[in-house]
Amino acid sequence: MSRSPSPQEAGHDDRRARQWLAGQARCTGTDREELLHLGAAMAALTAAAQEREPVAVTTAPVGVDPGPAGPDADARPIAKPLPAALFRPLDSNAEMRWEAMAGQGYVVPTDRFFVRNHTVTPHLDAETWRLRLFGTGLRGAPTRDAPVEFGYHDLRRLPAEETTALVECAGNGRRFFAEQQDDPAPGVAWGLGGVGVARWRGVRLATVLRLAGLTDAAVDVQPEGLDPEYVTGGVNLGRVRRPLPVAKALDDVLLAYEMNGEPLSADHGHPVRLVVPGWIGISSIKWVGPVEVSATALFSPWNTRFYRLFGPDHPAGGATLAAQSVKSAFELAWDARLPAGGEVLLRGRSWSGAGPIDRVEVSTGDDDWRPAELVAADRGGPWQRWTARWRPPAPGRWTLRARATDVTGAGQPDRAVHNDLGYRFDGVVRHPVTVI
Numbered sequence: 396m397s398r399s400p401s402p403q404e405a406g407h408d409d410r411r412a413r414q415w416l417a418g419q420a421r422c423t424g425t426d427r428e429e430l431l432h433l434g435a436a437m438a439a440l441t442a443a444a445q446e447r448e449p450v451a452v453t454t455a456p457v458g459v460d461p462g463p464a465g466p467d468a469d470a471r472p473i474a475k476p477l478p479a480a481l482f483r484p485l486d487s488n489a490e491m492r493w494e495a496m497a498g499q500g501y502v503v504p505t506d507r508f509f510v511r512n513h514t515v516t517p518h519l520d521a522e523t524w525r526l527r528l529f530g531t532g533l534r535g536a537p538t539r540d541a542p543v544e545f546g547y548h549d550l551r552r553l554p555a556e557e558t559t560a561l562v563e564c565a566g567n568g569r570r571f572f573a574e575q576q577d578d579p580a581p582g583v584a585w586g587l588g589g590v591g592v593a594r595w596r597g598v599r600l601a602t603v604l605r606l607a608g609l610t611d612a613a614v615d616v617q618p619e620g621l622d623p624e625y626v627t628g629g630v631n632l633g634r635v636r637r638p639l640p641v642a643k644a645l646d647d648v649l650l651a652y653e654m655n656g657e658p659l660s661a662d663h664g665h666p667v668r669l670v671v672p673g674w675i676g677i678s679s680i681k682w683v684g685p686v687e688v689s690a691t692a693l694f695s696p697w698n699t700r701f702y703r704l705f706g707p708d709h710p711a712g713g714a715t716l717a718a719q720s721v722k723s724a725f726e727l728a729w730d731a732r733l734p735a736g737g738e739v740l741l742r743g744r745s746w747s748g749a750g751p752i753d754r755v756e757v758s759t760g761d762d763d764w765r766p767a768e769l770v771a772a773d774r775g776g777p778w779q780r781w782t783a784r785w786r787p788p789a790p791g792r793w794t795l796r797a798r799a800t801d802v803t804g805a806g807q808p809d810r811a812v813h814n815d816l817g818y819r820f821d822g823v824v825r826h827p828v829t830v831i
């Protein structure tokens with residue numbers, strides 16, 4: 396589960412921001428002559444591409460959702476059960492309770508994996524679903540209405556890959572800006588449960604892009620979700636979408652159709668989603684349908700308005716959200732009750748978007764920091780389990796703290812740096828417990 400070095404989102408976004416300011420952003424019109432020229436070449440190229448690819452037939456069952464037909468037929472924003480022992484609901488989202496990970500293995504079981512929905516979970520039929528690639532960065536499919544298409548079974552026949560990757564919402568931990576720093580930020584009030592690690596299986600986006608006729612001119616790849624369009628403040632911003640630079644798209648990005656050994660469930664992107672290892676959760680577009688591949692830079696509200704760092708501590712126009720920050724969580728309920736008079740084994744996990752965790756320290760009192768014991772098998776992976784022994788000196792209220800440092804040397808400060816939209820909380824969280 397090692398993570399190969401991949402293009403840094405920060406560099407990409409900064410380049411895009413400069414191009415944007417310089418007025419190089421794509422305008423919507425398509426050159427008619429180019430369209431006709433490329434359109435003629437498309438059919439031949441698509442046919443040739445399909446012949447080239449070795450076909451490994453699989454007999455895996457198709458995960459057809461039993462729910463009602465049509466994207467908006469189900470009024471509930473989240474389809475799976477949200478038992479109070481596993482989740483804290485937050486509007487159309489649900490965060491995992493960290494005590495739900497106590498006694499679990501490395502990955503988060505799908506029944507307790509957090510859900511982040513801008514609108515509602517759609518119920519899509521894998522049999523009629525299509526991945527539709529188009530754009531000026533493809534040979535022969537310049538426009539949205541004449542895409543290169545792949546069906547679910549087409550993807551299943553392509554070479555499969557499996558990766559263990561972490562998905563975390565950029566706003567995870569936002570609640571603590573208000574609770575610990577008296578600096579509230581608008582948006583979903585995540586505790587630390589907007590994160591999860593799963594085993595994802597699918598086909599590399601690179602494989603599909605090459606089959607679709609990717610050219611050397613391609614710059615950005617923008618997947619779009621098939622969930623309802625996102626309306627905020629009375630403005631329809633269209634489908635959830637965010638561009639990726641082509642270098643990242645060709646690196647380690649997966650078009651996933653399985654999560655933890657099962658076909659993707661409705662809430663997590665059935666039939667197919669992107670998994671973009673190391674990048675903030677919004678990059679991993681669920682229910683992907685159209686994919687624009689462009690020879691010029693692409694922009695969406697999800698990389699210009701949202702998921703940027705705004706505020707006095709950041710450049711005018713905002714800074715990119717690069718890899719996720721360092722965080723640590725105890726596998727304990729908030730206000731957990733722990734038994735007095737004996738030794739308690741505290742368990743937790745730490746993670747960082749910038750690289751594997753190198754060390755973790757735990758405090759149970761006034762700055763009595765001591766090293767936690769790391770689970771050796773997790774070294775180098777997307778998160779790190781750890782344990783620490785504690786003998787509570789007396790009954791009463793205690794505050795537990797954990798702080799991690801990743802291999803790049805990034806750690807967790809006592810106070811996270813402010814940004815207006817409350818992303819990237821990396822402060823040390825004060826976790827209250829009662830010893831009885």
Ligand SMILES: Nc1nc2c(c(=O)[nH]1)N[C@H]1C(S)=C(S)[C@@H](COP(=O)(O)O)O[C@H]1N2
Pocket residue numbers: 508509510511512513514562563564565619620621622635662663664675676677678679680681682683
């Ligand atoms: N189409 C679509 N994709 C989406 C979203 C969405 O609302 N619509 N939410 C994004 C965000 S903000 C996050 S954090 C992850 C969450 O993935 P999960 O719900 O499987 O945990 O999905 C991303 N992909």
Ligand SMILES: [Mo]
Pocket residue numbers: 511563564565566676677
């Ligand atoms: Mo997110």
